[in-house]
Amino acid sequence: MNPSNFPGTPLLTGPDAELKRRQILEYFHATFDRYEQLFEVLSCDEAYYVKPIALRHPLIFYFGHTATFFINKLVLAGLIEQRINPGLESMFAIGVDEMSWDDLNDVRYDWPSVDAVRRYRHDVRWAVDQLIRTQPLTLPIRWEDPWWIILMGIEHERIHLETSSVLIRQHQLKYVRTHPAWEPCRSGAGSAAPQNTLVDIPPADFRMGRDRGDPTIYGWDNEFGRHEVSSAAFQASRYLVSNQEFLAFVEAGGYADDTLWQEEGAAWRKFAQAAHPTFWVKDGPQWRLRLMLEEVAMPWDWPVETNYHEAKAFCCWKARTSGQPVRLPTEDEWQALRHFAGIDDLPGDLPVDPPAGSPTTANIGLSQYASSCPVTQFAHGALFDVIGNVWQWLETPIYPFDGFEVHPTYDDFTTPTFDDRHNLLKGGSWISCGNEASPLSRYAFRRHFFQHAGFRYVVSDAPATQPTSHYETDRLISEYIEFHYGDEYFGVANFPRTLAQLAIAAMGDKPARKALDLGCATGRATFELARHFDQVTGLDFSARFIGIGTQLAERGRLRYTLTDEGELVSYKECSLAELGLSDVARKVEFFQGDACNLKPVFSGYDFVLAANLIDRLYSPAMFLETIHQRLNPGGLLMLTSPYTWLPEHTKREEWIGGFKKDGENFTTLDGLKALLGGHFRLVRGPESVPFVIRETRRKFQHSLSEVTIWERI
Ligand SMILES: [Fe+2]
Numbered sequence: 001m002n003p004s005n006f007p008g009t010p011l012l013t014g015p016d017a018e019l020k021r022r023q024i025l026e027y028f029h030a031t032f033d034r035y036e037q038l039f040e041v042l043s044c045d046e047a048y049y050v051k052p053i054a055l056r057h058p059l060i061f062y063f064g065h066t067a068t069f070f071i072n073k074l075v076l077a078g079l080i081e082q083r084i085n086p087g088l089e090s091m092f093a094i095g096v097d098e099m100s101w102d103d104l105n106d107v108r109y110d111w112p113s114v115d116a117v118r119r120y121r122h123d124v125r126w127a128v129d130q131l132i133r134t135q136p137l138t139l140p141i142r143w144e145d146p147w148w149i150i151l152m153g154i155e156h157e158r159i160h161l162e163t164s165s166v167l168i169r170q171h172q173l174k175y176v177r178t179h180p181a182w183e184p185c186r187s188g189a190g191s192a193a194p195q196n197t198l199v200d201i202p203p204a205d206f207r208m209g210r211d212r213g214d215p216t217i218y219g220w221d222n223e224f225g226r227h228e229v230s231s232a233a234f235q236a237s238r239y240l241v242s243n244q245e246f247l248a249f250v251e252a253g254g255y256a257d258d259t260l261w262q263e264e265g266a267a268w269r270k271f272a273q274a275a276h277p278t279f280w281v282k283d284g285p286q287w288r289l290r291l292m293l294e295e296v297a298m299p300w301d302w303p304v305e306t307n308y309h310e311a312k313a314f315c316c317w318k319a320r321t322s323g324q325p326v327r328l329p330t331e332d333e334w335q336a337l338r339h340f341a342g343i344d345d346l347p348g349d350l351p352v353d354p355p356a357g358s359p360t361t362a363n364i365g366l367s368q369y370a371s372s373c374p375v376t377q378f379a380h381g382a383l384f385d386v387i388g389n390v391w392q393w394l395e396t397p398i399y400p401f402d403g404f405e406v407h408p409t410y411d412d413f414t415t416p417t418f419d420d421r422h423n424l425l426k427g428g429s430w431i432s433c434g435n436e437a438s439p440l441s442r443y444a445f446r447r448h449f450f451q452h453a454g455f456r457y458v459v460s461d462a463p464a465t466q467p468t469s470h471y472e473t474d475r476l477i478s479e480y481i482e483f484h485y486g487d488e489y490f491g492v493a494n495f496p497r498t499l500a501q502l503a504i505a506a507m508g509d510k511p512a513r514k515a516l517d518l519g520c521a522t523g524r525a526t527f528e529l530a531r532h533f534d535q536v537t538g539l540d541f542s543a544r545f546i547g548i549g550t551q552l553a554e555r556g557r558l559r560y561t562l563t564d565e566g567e568l569v570s571y572k573e574c575s576l577a578e579l580g581l582s583d584v585a586r587k588v589e590f591f592q593g594d595a596c597n598l599k600p601v602f603s604g605y606d607f608v609l610a611a612n613l614i615d616r617l618y619s620p621a622m623f624l625e626t627i628h629q630r631l632n633p634g635g636l637l638m639l640t641s642p643y644t645w646l647p648e649h650t651k652r653e654e655w656i657g658g659f660k661k662d663g664e665n666f667t668t669l670d671g672l673k674a675l676l677g678g679h680f681r682l683v684r685g686p687e688s689v690p691f692v693i694r695e696t697r698r699k700f701q702h703s704l705s706e707v708t709i710w711e712r713i
Helices: 017-039 059-076 086-091 114-134 146-169 243-251 263-272 308-322 331-341 475-485 495-507 524-529 543-555 582-587 620-630 668-676
Strands: 198-201 204-208 227-231 234-237 280-283 286-290 295-297 391-397 422-426 443-446 514-518 535-540 557-565 568-575 588-592 605-611 631-641 659-661 664-666 680-696 699-712
Touching: 017 059, 017 114, 017 146, 059 086, 059 114, 059 146, 086 114, 114 146, 198 331, 204 331, 227 331, 234 331, 243 286, 243 308, 263 308, 308 391, 331 391, 331 422, 475 524, 475 543, 475 557, 475 568, 475 680, 495 524, 495 605, 495 631, 495 680, 495 699, 514 524, 524 535, 524 543, 524 588, 524 605, 535 543, 543 557, 543 588, 557 680, 582 588, 605 620, 620 631, 620 668, 631 668, 631 680, 668 680, 668 699
Parallel strands: 514 535, 514 605, 535 588, 605 631
Antiparallel strands: 198 234, 204 227, 280 286, 286 295, 391 422, 422 443, 557 568, 631 699, 659 664, 680 699
C-alpha cells in the first residue's frame, strides 16, 4: 500500500450525496484495512495475548475493540437491530482506562482466538458496509445525524490505529517484525541535530471552538463551543526538541534532580525508575532508539519522545541554565504559533496527499513514514514541525469550551478527562490520521502517558494561565443550580426570577439603593434584584452555596452535573450572559451569615427578601422580631415559604404556626402577623407562587410558596 493514498477525514458538506456516500464507504474500508494491516506486524499469535505494558489490555482486545465499537454505537443509535456476537461485544466493549500509573488491573479474561476475532471483524465490516450503502443520506452531515455515528466509528478506529501503534512499540522485539507497509524513515544515525533557536510569535486575537451547526468535518464533543483568545507576544523554539538537545538534560543529571520535577512527576519517575526517555535503549556506551518494529542507532536529529513530566522537567532545567522563562506552550499559544506558521484548519488543507513543496507538507497522517524523521525536514514558515512528526505536550489540561455539550451517543469520550489531570497534546504525529490530524482536534492524555509525543518550548514572561475544567457534582448544590439557573419544568416559571419581578413591581417609586437576599442559596434572586437595585447582598448560612454565587459573579459561568438516574448524570452549564445578567454582576456580593444572628454591618436596606427561609431557621421568631432593624422606614420585607415545618431544621417549640392554638388552627400567616405587626404593615399577599426542584430526570418536587410583602412602618 502506498501510504500517501490513505484518505483524510471527509468534508461533511457538498452538493452530491451519492458521491459523499462512496467517499465515506472508501474511508471506512481504508481505515478498517489499515488497522488490520497494523496487526500484521505481530510475529505470532502469542503477541496478541502478552500485555505490552502491565496497565493496558493485550492487543487482542484492541483488535476486536474497534469493530465492537461500531456495533455498540450503532445499536445505541438504533441504526442496526441485531448484535453480531453479544459475547465478544461485551468483552471488547470498554477499554480499561488506566486510572493512574499505580492502578493495576488484575481482571482475567478468556480471550478468543485471533482467527475468531478476524471472523468477527469480517462480519462487522459487512454490516457497516451494508449500512453505508443503504442509509438515507442528505448533506451536510450534522452531529445529530445518524451518519455522525458511522463517522464516529471510523474516527474512533483511527485513534486506536495510533494508540495501538504505541502499544506495539512498547512490545518486546520478539513479538514484532518489520513490514513493507510500515517502513520507518531511514535518515541515517549520524546526523547531528541543529542548534535550536527562538522565533518571535506576535500577539494574536482569534476565536477557538467549532460551531455544532456548521461542522465541516467530523469532530469530538470537546472541539465545539467558544473560546476567545488574546495571546501576548512570546518566543517559540524553531524546532521540536531533538534527542540531541534532550541528551544534555539527561547528561546533566536531570532525571536525578528532584528540584526540576513537580511532585506528581517526581512520584511517577520514582515509580517507573525512569532515568532517560522510555524509547531510548542503552547499549554499552551508545544510545539506540526503539521504533515501532525495530531498534536503530540513535537518530540524534529526530524529536525526543517524552511524557509531560519529562518535558516539564526539561523546561525547568532549560530555564535554570539559560536564565530565561522557558516552559511548555499553552493551548492558546500553540494555536497562535500555528496561525503564525500559516497552517490552515480545514481538511482540504491537511497534508493527506500534499503536492510536493506545499507549505503544509508534514510527517503526518502516514503520508511520509512509519516513524519520526529529522526535525529539520518539514518547515512551516519560520518554524518546523508545527504539525506532524510527534505530538507536542502542552501546559494546558483539557477543559470544556464555553457551550460544551456531550454527544449523546458517546457521552464519556471527554468528560472523564475534565479532571485537571489530562494535558492536551497538539499537532499530531506521523500516524495521526483523520480527525486526529486536524489542528482543531483536542486530545488529552494523562501526564505520565507515552504516545509518539515530544514537545517544543516557549519563552514567555506570562504565566501559563489555566482555564478550569471543574464540574460541580455535589448533588444538593447541583439541584439548586438547576433550580436557580437551569431549565423550567412543567411550565412553572423560574422561581427566583418571579420573586424578583414581584418585588420590583411592589417597590414602585421607592428608593432602590440596597437590597438583601437572605438565604440566597446559589444566588439567582440576588442577581435578578440587581436589575433594579444599586447594590444587592446575597447571604446564606452555607459557604458551599455562597461559592456558587461568587463564582458566577467572577467568571460569569459555571458547569454542573445533574443526576439522571442512579449513577448516570448529564452535564450542564449556565452563564449570566445567557440570562441577561452579565451587566448586573458588578452590583452583587455574597457573604456567609446566620439570618438569626446578623452582623451589624448588614443594615440600611430598602428591601429584604427571605425566600423559602423561615421554615429552615432554628429560631424564626428571633429573625422576625429583629429584621425591622435592618430595613429603612418605608422599605419592604418579602417573605416566601411553603411552611414545611420540619423538626430537623426547627424544633417544635420554635415553630411560629402550623399547629392548634387554644383549640383553633394557628397558621404560619397568623404567626407572621403576630410577630411582624409591631413594625410592619402587610401590603401584598398572601399569594401562592409555585416552584419545581428537579431531583432526577423522573422525580421532581413541586411546591407552592406563600408570598407576603410587608412595609416597614
Ligand atoms: Fe476505544
